[in-house]
Amino acid sequence: MRQRVTAILVALALVVGAAYLRSVLHDDQADGNATNHGSGTPVVACTPDLQPVCDALAAKGAIAAHTPTLDLDRASDPAAIKDLDGWITWDPAPGIADADATDRAWDQPLVMGSAPMVLLVADNARPASCRAKVTWGCLAGSAPTETAIGLGDPRAAEGIVRIAPVATELSTDRDYTTLNSNKLQALLSGPLVAVGEDAMAQGTALITQNGSLAGVVGPKLLMDRLASGPRAGRATSEPVTPRFDATVVLAPRAGGDGIGNLGDCSGRAAADAALRGAGVEPCTGKLAADDLAGFLYQVRKKVG
């Protein structure tokens, strides 16, 4: 009996000790890191162009107030992501980052929203090769000396997904060994506005700086908004065939503390307006085809 009581007391002491140790460690972590693990609110990073999505979620307390920016360049760096629970980005950026990482960095992403990629085209500067109908093939075949098309920055998550359909056209069955990287490089170095600029910046340049770009590839809602704004008549937003969807995802960090109630649409409703602002319809879409991440990983290596 005495032994049993002693064992219970030791066990209780161990539990109390463990609880104390845990609270000390948590206090230290709260002091030492920009995370909110102690409060149970996930710490989520966003790519720079999706920062308003993080801001909106943080404002409603759905994620921690500290919302770092994270792009492809550091998304596979263990030191850079160790304090994160998730990353809001464009699919398939987590897969590309995983291809770069020594250990798996990101778990299966959750779809937050999507939209077809379209072309915002200046009314007075339509590429000659796309007069009849706009296809990814005609954009890939347009002469960069004649026409500047705003594609993305291959080093950025937002950019590589905008490049994806054109790069697909410049290869056979997404086999990177068949990619015409010289042609792709020429198209990417064509834009008069900086290559590093996102769809919003390039679309704004097309609208506000006559003669800067003939077209900009971007998600439908964003391009529609630019085309129908107060300067309507400068450009139109046109579908491009075959349809290619851009998808915003939330990728949980592999080994992270989880993403709380962000797993379903209702838990992310605070971000709906920001997602539409980024050009996608919330709670729609699906993950990219399995082979896209590997293909874009190679594209990025070749032209990034």
Add this chain to the structure above:
Amino acid sequence: MTSSVRSTRRGVVVGLAVMLLAASCASGSGSDGAGSSDLGDPGDCTVIDMAVSSEKADLLNALAKTFNASSEAKIGDGCVFVRPFSKASGGAAQALADGWRGEGEGPQPVIWSPASSSWGKILDQRLADSGQPAMASDKPVSFQLTPLVIAMPKPMAQALGYPDKPVGWADVAKLATSKDGWAAYGHPEWGAFKLGKTNPNYSTSGLSSLIGQAYATTGKTRGLTSEDLDDPKTQAFARQIESAVVHYGDITGTFLQNWFRTDREGTSLLYASAVAVEEKSVIDYNKGNPDGVLEPGEKLRTPRIPLVAIYPKEGTVYSDSPLYVLDAPWVNSTERAGAAAFIKAIQRPAAQKQILTFGFRPGNPDVAIGSPISSKYGVDPDQPSKLLQVPDPKVMLDLLTKWREQRKGARVLIVLDVSGSMKEPADPENPDGPTKLDLAKKAAVESLDEFKGDDEVGFRIFTTNLGPNQDQNFQDLLPIRPMSQNREPMKSSIRDQFPLNATPLYLSTQDAYQDMVKGYDPTRINAVVLLTDGVNDDDDNIADDRQLSTLLNTLRNGTEGETAKPVRVFTIAYGKEADQDTLQRIAQATNAAAYDASNPETITKVFTAVLSNF
């Protein structure tokens, strides 16, 4: 800019924040820059000093005033106070490259908004060349836009086919080298084609037109290279265009004001055929406000002959008013946060609509373009149709180096007043300090390096009782010769001068002008640079009015008309006693510019500005 995921202890963050706050408060309260007085007192707020190009200084002051009074200026527990001050883009780029240490530069800026992002590239290249980190590397926000255009009086543009036929730099080059001039277009009465273009080392319009010219020969719209600039065809084309230049200068306002004044006299078509300016300037001119600044009580007067904007068919560049939050050692995190808040605020539609009223195109696509960007003011909101890529920084510097060789040569007589009053102290409160002549000599010597080797320059002094018989009003100390021969002797000769007698301003100016007309060289910019600190004083006061009247008539008659041999007289009114009104009339009579150095301490800058005309 991406922020990293940091693991910083809270205590350190708090401590750092306290230190930064203290530092920012200190820098704010200690700032004694030339902020606009109508902005009021910053109080305890952190001051965000902002160097802006002159054409938007009034606009930025208005926007800053609104921001400073708004809740957006509250950052954390404190507040920020944005304080813009006017600073020419080229001058600011150089001052930043030098660490912003010079006297009279104004306070060290947190935000820099030159007229064009070309200047940001030039700054970073200069810093890189001297082994220093970049200051303008972050992608800047362009909150307003205005394209470079070739402004032409409407009848002249129509003679070239405007508005139906595209016109460009190729047409300018063709006209510039045509011996028939405007006669080839059925207008012999307009004489030769004359182009106004500012100095690209100082002026954004000058720099942008240089980019446009360089691209025009290559047929490219992007990717201009140093090899392109070395191409003999490119060089020949540049020389053709430069050959038509009336004179250069640091601001486009000189051309626009001369145009406006001669428009009143009915001779504007003889002064200049085209001037490279920003679209905004065409709007201001056609509104009747050629300098873009409406002084209290100033009434707008629509010009008789309006200007129209030609958007070069080869393409053009925008002055994009970038807002750089400088990566400079003097910028702290509180200032950076305050700058970001201001930049965000002025992109909102309310601020952007205000921008439109100033004649700029809003950078926010959610604000429609409307009046005054319209044909009513000679501009076309649907143009330009082709945009040129701003070249890489190294190419930009090569472009400027090449321009020094290609620009139109000058034939200049420097005329220096060595009258007795030049011995007075430059600063009356410092009688032991340098005299006015000391500072003038220093400025003249330092600025002589602005001339290129084949510029022909002479040096003359004037005062009464000169010469062996003490009966001359001037003395030529160095004849007009190439600067490759004259530069060092001239520096030495200038240093040797000392104050003498009276100030025979009118007679000396007349003599200098007539001597220059006798040796007139149509392939060069012919000019007199006249520096004086006083009023006409030649021991014959009775004849003063007659002398001045004769002088002005001589200058005007020689400047106007098809057979004119325009010799520009650029005047510098030096010190508080100088006769600024008369010097202005002399400069205007030759369609040149009068410069004000009433504060002798500014003479070096003024001298440099004068020599930017060549």
